[in-house]
Amino acid sequence: MDILKVEKLNKKYGQQYALTDLDLKVPSGSVFGLLGPNGAGKTTLIRIINQIIGADSGEVLINEAPLSPRHIQNIGYLPEERGLYKRMKVGEQLLYLARLKGLSASFAKEKVAFWLDKLDMAAWREKKVEDLSKGMAQKVQFVATVIHSPKILILDEPFSGFDPVNAELIKNEILELRDQGVTIILSTHRMESVELLCDHIAMIHQSRKVLDGPVKKLKNEARTDRFAVKLKKYSDALPFDNVLPVEREGVTCFDLSLSGKSTNEVLRQLLDYGEVLGFEEVIPSIGEIFIQKVKEYNYE
Numbered sequence: 001m002d003i004l005k006v007e008k009l010n011k012k013y014g015q016q017y018a019l020t021d022l023d024l025k026v027p028s029g030s031v032f033g034l035l036g037p038n039g040a041g042k043t044t045l046i047r048i049i050n051q052i053i054g055a056d057s058g059e060v061l062i063n064e065a066p067l068s069p070r071h072i073q074n075i076g077y078l079p080e081e082r083g084l085y086k087r088m089k090v091g092e093q094l095l096y097l098a099r100l101k102g103l104s105a106s107f108a109k110e111k112v113a114f115w116l117d118k119l120d121m122a123a124w125r126e127k128k129v130e131d132l133s134k135g136m137a138q139k140v141q142f143v144a145t146v147i148h149s150p151k152i153l154i155l156d157e158p159f160s161g162f163d164p165v166n167a168e169l170i171k172n173e174i175l176e177l178r179d180q181g182v183t184i185i186l187s188t189h190r191m192e193s194v195e196l197l198c199d200h201i202a203m204i205h206q207s208r209k210v211l212d213g214p215v216k217k218l219k220n221e222a223r224t225d226r227f228a229v230k231l232k233k234y235s236d237a238l239p240f241d242n243v244l245p246v247e248r249e250g251v252t253c254f255d256l257s258l259s260g261k262s263t264n265e266v267l268r269q270l271l272d273y274g275e276v277l278g279f280e281e282v283i284p285s286i287g288e289i290f291i292q293k294v295k296e297y298n299y300e
């Protein structure tokens with residue numbers, strides 16, 4: 001089932017198109033990557049879903065119902081530009097934000113204690129936000145985003161500012177929330193996090209959707225017949241066209257196209273030219289698919 005649907009969404013700022021006829025379906029309980037180059041329209045879409053701005057036309061549906069103020073309680077939003085009250089103490093601040101999200105005083109207290117403990121932040125409870133490092137403040141903001149147990153989490157560049165240990169911690173929290181049934185919309189330029197976390201992606205370019213679907217399917221569709229070869233060469237006369245061998249510590253590495261042959265045929269050919277140390281299909285990364293799509297549209 002799709003927890004969130006976007007239908008024919010349009011938004012312009014003056015003469016600038018930010019979203020054009022955008023359709024999206026976000027499956028419930030998935031991590032959904034929202035990708036696109038700078039200025040594509042991602043933040044505009046996120047702001048519309050969060051009812052910070054309105055669309056010019058089109059519709060956003062949550063569980064098939066038109067988006068309305070009552071949905072705010074079900075959404076957790078971590079904006080790219082973080083906003084915490086600098087003078088407030090961590091514990092007080094989280095309690096205050098949890099109460100704003102509609103939690104009772106006692107439940108808010110319980111949830112604050114739970115999250116501070118879970119993310120190893122209990123010692124910061126009495127610290128003012130202005131006395132925290134960037135990464136520490138980021139963790140507080142993450143807790144503020146999830147404290148009311150939203151059904152939909154929208155995370156804009158959630159890993160920026162984190163060291164590798166905290167990035168791993170937040171990644172695991174995201175996956176745990178996903179396993180609990182939370183739907184996560186992740187907007188990021190870090191393709192390695194997309195690859196690690198996302199089940200589905202949609203890519204926006206110049207206000208329009210240019211690609212969407214399950215990550216596995218998109219990667220499968222982007223496969224070519226190219227294989228990466230590592231060879232300890234006996235002979236210099238490689239029998240393949242368009243290969244660009246690179247020598248690394250006595251090992252020759254190159255990509256080649258099967259050109260209609262089977263993998264066994266190509267392997268047999270390679271055996272005459274050296275000791276085959278590696279022969280592996282080249283599967284494009286999401287980053288490569290992204291760059292390819294942007295290039296395709298820029299050339300049109």
Ligand SMILES: Nc1ncnc2c1ncn2[C@@H]1O[C@H](COP(=O)(O)OP(=O)(O)OP(=O)(O)O)[C@@H](O)[C@H]1O
Nearest residue numbers: 013016017018036037038039040041042043044045
């Ligand atoms: N408040 C605004 N006033 C005028 N134009 C705007 C405004 N906000 C965004 N835009 C324009 O709308 C388009 C989409 O911007 P948006 O911020 O949604 O992109 P984005 O995909 O989030 O980009 P980035 O990855 O750089 O954050 C851009 O051309 C941008 O210049």
